[in-house]
Amino acid sequence: MKKRPLILVTNDDGITAPGIRMLIEVMKEIGDVVVVAPNSPQSAMGHAITVNSTLYLEKVTIDKDLDTEYSCSGTPVDCVKIAIDQIIKGKPDICVSGINHGSNSATNVIYSGTMSAAVEAGMNGIPAIGFSLCNFSWNANFDEIRSFVKSITLQALERGMQNGVVLNVNFPKLAFSEIKGIKICRQANATWVEKFDERTNPHGKKYYWLSGTFENHDNGEDTDEWALAHGYVSIVPVQYDLTAYHAIQQLNTWEF
Amino acid sequence: MKKRPLILVTNDDGITAPGIRMLIEVMKEIGDVVVVAPNSPQSAMGHAITVNSTLYLEKVTIDKDLDTEYSCSGTPVDCVKIAIDQIIKGKPDICVSGINHGSNSATNVIYSGTMSAAVEAGMNGIPAIGFSLCNFSWNANFDEIRSFVKSITLQALERGMQNGVVLNVNFPKLAFSEIKGIKICRQANATWVEKFDERTNPHGKKYYWLSGTFENHDNGEDTDEWALAHGYVSIVPVQYDLTAYHAIQQLNTWEF
Numbered sequence: 001m002k003k004r005p006l007i008l009v010t011n012d013d014g015i016t017a018p019g020i021r022m023l024i025e026v027m028k029e030i031g032d033v034v035v036v037a038p039n040s041p042q043s044a045m046g047h048a049i050t051v052n053s054t055l056y057l058e059k060v061t062i063d064k065d066l067d068t069e070y071s072c073s074g075t076p077v078d079c080v081k082i083a084i085d086q087i088i089k090g091k092p093d094i095c096v097s098g099i100n101h102g103s104n105s106a107t108n109v110i111y112s113g114t115m116s117a118a119v120e121a122g123m124n125g126i127p128a129i130g131f132s133l134c135n136f137s138w139n140a141n142f143d144e145i146r147s148f149v150k151s152i153t154l155q156a157l158e159r160g161m162q163n164g165v166v167l168n169v170n171f172p173k174l175a176f177s178e179i180k181g182i183k184i185c186r187q188a189n190a191t192w193v194e195k196f197d198e199r200t201n202p203h204g205k206k207y208y209w210l211s212g213t214f215e216n217h218d219n220g221e222d223t224d225e226w227a228l229a230h231g232y233v234s235i236v237p238v239q240y241d242l243t244a245y246h247a248i249q250q251l252n253t254w255e256f
Numbered sequence: 257m258k259k260r261p262l263i264l265v266t267n268d269d270g271i272t273a274p275g276i277r278m279l280i281e282v283m284k285e286i287g288d289v290v291v292v293a294p295n296s297p298q299s300a301m302g303h304a305i306t307v308n309s310t311l312y313l314e315k316v317t318i319d320k321d322l323d324t325e326y327s328c329s330g331t332p333v334d335c336v337k338i339a340i341d342q343i344i345k346g347k348p349d350i351c352v353s354g355i356n357h358g359s360n361s362a363t364n365v366i367y368s369g370t371m372s373a374a375v376e377a378g379m380n381g382i383p384a385i386g387f388s389l390c391n392f393s394w395n396a397n398f399d400e401i402r403s404f405v406k407s408i409t410l411q412a413l414e415r416g417m418q419n420g421v422v423l424n425v426n427f428p429k430l431a432f433s434e435i436k437g438i439k440i441c442r443q444a445n446a447t448w449v450e451k452f453d454e455r456t457n458p459h460g461k462k463y464y465w466l467s468g469t470f471e472n473h474d475n476g477e478d479t480d481e482w483a484l485a486h487g488y489v490s491i492v493p494v495q496y497d498l499t500a501y502h503a504i505q506q507l508n509t510w511e512f
Contacts, residue, residue, distance in 0.1 A: 046333075047302030047366050055452070055464040074466075077302075077367075081450045082464065107379060109498055110303050111333075123363060123447055148512070155510045164445075165500045167507075184507040186499040189420075191379055194337045196311070208311040208338065210330075237503035242365055243442040244421045247493035251423075251440040254411045256404070 005031035005093035005157055008083050008121070012042045012076045012100065012113025015062065015069075019099035022142035023131065024063055026149050027096060030157070034092065035063075036083035038113075039071035043102075045113040047120070049081070050074045057082060076117035084124060094157055095121035098131035099142055099149065105134070105170045105224040105234060106190035106216065115168055119240050122166035127156050129166065134228060135173040144176040148233055152182075168236040172228045180231040187236050188223035190216035261287035261349035261413055264339050264377070268298045268332045268356065268369025271318065271325075275355035278398035279387065280319055282405050283352060286413070290348065291319075292339035294369075295327035299358075301369040303376070305337070306330045313338060332373035340380060350413055351377035354387035355398055355405065361390070361426045361480040361490060362446035362472065371424055375496050378422035383412050385422065390484060391429040400432040404489055408438075424492040428484045436487040443492050444479035446472040 007027045011020040015037035027033045039058065056073040063069060070087060072079045080095065100114040109115045114130045121128035131149055133140055152169055161167070168187075172179060197209040216225050224234035263283045267276040271293035283289045295314065312329040319325060326343060328335045336351065356370040365371045370386045377384035387405055389396055408425055417423070424443075428435060450468040457463055472481050480490035 041308065044305045044307045045302070046304040046372065048304040048331075049300045049302070049367055050466055051300045052297065054455075055466065056461070057464060075304075078466065081466065081468075082452055085450045085452050086454075086464070107496065110375070110379075110496055111305055116302065119366070123366075151512045155512060159510060162500070162503050162506065165503045182512050184504050186501065186504070187497055189497070194341045196338055196341050198342070199310075205312070208313060208342070210306055210311065210334065210337065212337075235507060236498075237500040237507055238498045239500035239503075240363065240366055240498070241443055241445070242492075242494045242496075242498070244418070244493035244495035245442065247418050247421045247495075248440050248442070250418065251491060251493055254415060256407045256411060256438050 007031045007033050008092040008095040009033055009035045010037045010076055010079045010097050010117045012038065012045060014038050014041045015071045017101060018138065019101050019142060023096060023099050023149065026146055028065060029150065030153060033066055034083065034088055035066060035069040036072055036079045036087055038076060038079060039073055042075050042113045044111045045075045046111050047077055047116040048075045049077050055082065057086065076113040077120045080117050080120040091124065091126050095126050095128040096131065096153060100132035101138060101140055102132065102136040103134040103170055104130060104132040104168060105228055106188040109168050109187060109238060118166045119238065123240055127161040129153060129156055129169055131169045133171045145171045164239050164241055165237045168238045170224055170228055170234045172231055174231060178231060179233060183227040183232040183234055185224040185227050185234045185236050186222055188216055188225035189218040190214060190225060263287045263289050264344065264348040264351040265289055265291045266293045266332055266335045266353050266373045268294065268301060270294050270297045271327045273357060274394065275357050275398060279352060279355050279405065282402055284321060285406065286409060289322055290339065290344055291322060291325040292328055292335045292343055294332060294335060295329055298331050298369045300367045301331045302367050303333055303372040304331045305333050311338065313342065332369040333376045336373050336376040347380065347382050351382050351384040352387065352409060356388035357394060357396055358388065358392040359390040359426055360386060360388040360424060361484055362444040365424050365443060365494060374422045375494065379496055383417040385409060385412055385425055387425045389427045401427045420495050420497055421493045424494045426480055426484055426490045428487055430487060434487060435489060439483040439488040439490055441480040441483050441490045441492050442478055444472055444481035445474040446470060446481060
């Protein structure tokens, strides 16, 4: 590891969220920090990118220690792309995303802007980690997980990451002293069961709010959901080769 | 297979796009069709969902043969969710998405609204296929691939789909007589190299357009890119368990 690695920090809750401010604090202890993060909340944006409209990039000074902090009008994935091309003009040593206010465990990884930013970095050959705390509150206590964030990032820098793999790290909503340790897990097979909330606007027109219940159908003790429910930090290695290799053989028997 | 399967049709180019109109034409020959598709273009929205604003759902009559055709103000994934909860009030026999105006091969699957709609259906236990034609033109000729769309959908209905797997089908921009057949493939390892286009608005403020070059670094002859370049229809089985199982053992050696 270089003495002072270059660290790109982003998130999906927006550049002023307490979660990213804590992540920046920790990363400043490890290396040189560049922040490019959304100028507004971008939760549940998945891997969306901005192709049909323009992007604004604003140099901001939220942390007086940092020379390179930018807010971007786009999605988390846009932030990673524009950071590489316009700000860093190359690749950082690592990209960390978060700390998300709320869980990105199980299938939530697919909807998550935080994790999609990490995946985008990975697709560009940059080691990447998404961090999420299972607490949706704006005032969540990120101090309790501070040392874990640091040690996981240091290990990633020292050990390096396998090609095509990024990390999805989730923290239980517990005090530091209550956290039992870290478990390497698989993604739990859980789903959201939607229940749209139908309302009528002042002009008499119906509209809907997306709402739903998270249902975990997976009893495995090797899942992220199990780890979090039992007081552990979960780390899931995530890949972006989505090929279901095990299905190829059967599909070759289809007759078109 | 039931005599008349219930087929949910959606896309990301919007409900009036020629690609979805052709898909609806083909599906009407196979079963009973429900359309819930975006009321505006939603390309490159990935797996984004609408959580911080409201959704509108409008009953429309574009095809006089259809009783249940709705335009939705949300993303492709929103369309699938609201179709299940509010329109079908249950699960269709299959969900087909597209036909996309433009390729969703290789890593494009991750950005694609078309494929994310199919993945969302899969996550809800619904067999699902995303169809894309490697031609971005609004006036692309979808007639040439009509028979392939039908035969692939019929096979999926007859054979059923493996749990956790949806299909990413891409068609080369060729006349029917030039298409050599269908190949079951893996996702090519290709990336977009970004080059943002910097401009100045009339008020003197800088802004950017996302732009880039698609680079295929994958020489494999078993990839979707290879198949398409050689005149074949590519089918990649896609999974939404993103766990990189092969990386778990190495991560267990990390010392936190």
